[in-house]
Amino acid sequence: MSESGPSVYEWAGGAEAFERLTKVFYAKVVADELLAPLFRRMKPEHPHDVAVMLGEVFGGPADYTERFGGYRRLVGRHKNRDIQPEQRARWVELMLSSADEVGFPxxxxxxxxxxxxxxxxxxxxxxxxxxxxxxxxxxxxxxxGWGEARPGAE
Structure with a gap:
C-alpha cells in the first residue's frame, strides 16, 4: 500500500481475488452464446493468464509483462478476431456480474x-x-489507477 492508499489490485484482494474473478468469468463466457465463439480455442491456462494481466494493470506485480511479453502478447491474442460491439458489451457485462459474484468491493x-x-x-x-x-x-x-490511465514504462 502506498501513502495515498491501496492500489486497485490491493483493494480487490490481490492475486487470489483476480484468480477467482477469471475462473467464474470464463465459466460464464464458454456458456454464453454471444461470446463462446470468440473463446472456442481457449487454452486451459487462459483464465490464469488474464488474472495475471489484470493484476498487473491494477497495480500488482509486473508478471504478465515479465513472463508473457506484456502488451505485444495481449494485442496478439486479439489480432484479427474482429470483436463486435455487442460482444464487447457482453464481455463487460459478464465481467461485472462475475465481480459481484466473487465479492469484489x-x-x-x-x-x-x-x-x-x-x-x-x-x-x-x-x-x-x-x-x-x-x-x-x-x-x-x-x-x-484511481480513474486515470497512467502510461507504462516505455
Whole structure:
C-alpha cells in the first residue's frame, strides 16, 4: 500500500481475488452464446493468464509483462478476431456480474476505477481486433489507477 492508499489490485484482494474473478468469468463466457465463439480455442491456462494481466494493470506485480511479453502478447491474442460491439458489451457485462459474484468491493471509488478500465480495455481490444489494425508498438501494459490511465514504462 502506498501513502495515498491501496492500489486497485490491493483493494480487490490481490492475486487470489483476480484468480477467482477469471475462473467464474470464463465459466460464464464458454456458456454464453454471444461470446463462446470468440473463446472456442481457449487454452486451459487462459483464465490464469488474464488474472495475471489484470493484476498487473491494477497495480500488482509486473508478471504478465515479465513472463508473457506484456502488451505485444495481449494485442496478439486479439489480432484479427474482429470483436463486435455487442460482444464487447457482453464481455463487460459478464465481467461485472462475475465481480459481484466473487465479492469484489462494491464501494463507488473501487467500482469507478474497475469499470473505467473494463470499458477502456475492452474498447482497445475491440479496435485492435479489427483486420488491418495497427496497435501501438510498446511492451508494457497501461497501468490503471484511481480513474486515470497512467502510461507504462516505455
Amino acid at each position: 462494491d464501494e463507488a471509488e473501487f467500482r469507478s476505477a474497475f469499470v473505467a478500465y473494463l470499458e477502456f480495455g475492452s474498447r482497445r481490444a475491440m479496435a485492435n481486433s479489427k483486420p488491418g489494425a495497427k496497435p501501438g508498438n510498446r511492451d508494457s501494459l497501461k497501468l490503471w
